Amino acid sequence: MTVTIKPCTVDEIERNPHFPALAREYASEAAIHGLPAPVEKLAAYRLIEASGCFQGYGAFLDDDELIGFVALLLPVIPHYGVAIAVSESFFVAAAHRKSGAGIKLLRAAERQARQAGSPGLLVSAPYGGRLARVLPHLGYRETNRVFFKEMADA
Incomplete structure (x- = not known):
């Protein structure tokens, strides 16, 4: 079985x-406990x-079975004044995590980040x-931590 990574549109x-x-x-x-259940807002994508400011990639098994994806956002961040690549969604089905699909998706996102002129990939x-355990072995370093507080009255 072969894993192929392809650029994909939202459609x-x-x-x-x-x-x-x-x-x-x-x-x-x-x-994430306290947030609504994820529901893809495909119109927003x-x-x-x-x-x-968006590039998607799909990981396909034997060229047609979608087993993973990465959604890459490439907005110009006002604080830095340049496009900063951010993986908004990154997922590989549990049954295929040892296939190499995740690393291949990540490498595709890195190539796209470079092509867009981003100084890095978040x-x-x-x-x-x-x-979180794998990323440091692939050259990534932890830079920030995100904290969440539920707004019970929202």
């Missing part, structure tokens, strides 16, 4: 027959894509998760 990801199951698995694994990882 290509959405139309893939394997996307609904992958999105459900991602939503259950990436949920399309707007960002139309602005030129990748968030669930606290204590496997990705």
Whole structure:
């Protein structure tokens, strides 16, 4: 079985027959207590894509089964005045995590970040998760921690 990484539009990801199951698995694994359940706002992704600040990549098994994805945002951050690449969503199905798909997706995101002129790539990882343990071995360093406080009255 071969894993292939391909640039994908939002529509290509959405139309893939394997996307609904992958999105459900991602939503259950990436949920943050106190935030609403993840629901893909594909129209918002399309707007960002139309602005030129989005690039998606899909990981495909045997060229058609979507097993992972990375959504890369490339906005110009006012604080720095340059495009900073950020992996907004990054996921590989648990059954395929030893396939190399995650590293291949990450490398595709890094190439896109370089091409966009970004000085680096920001990748968030669930606290204590496997990705947080792997990233330092791939040249990433922890720079910040994100804290969350639930607004009970919101």
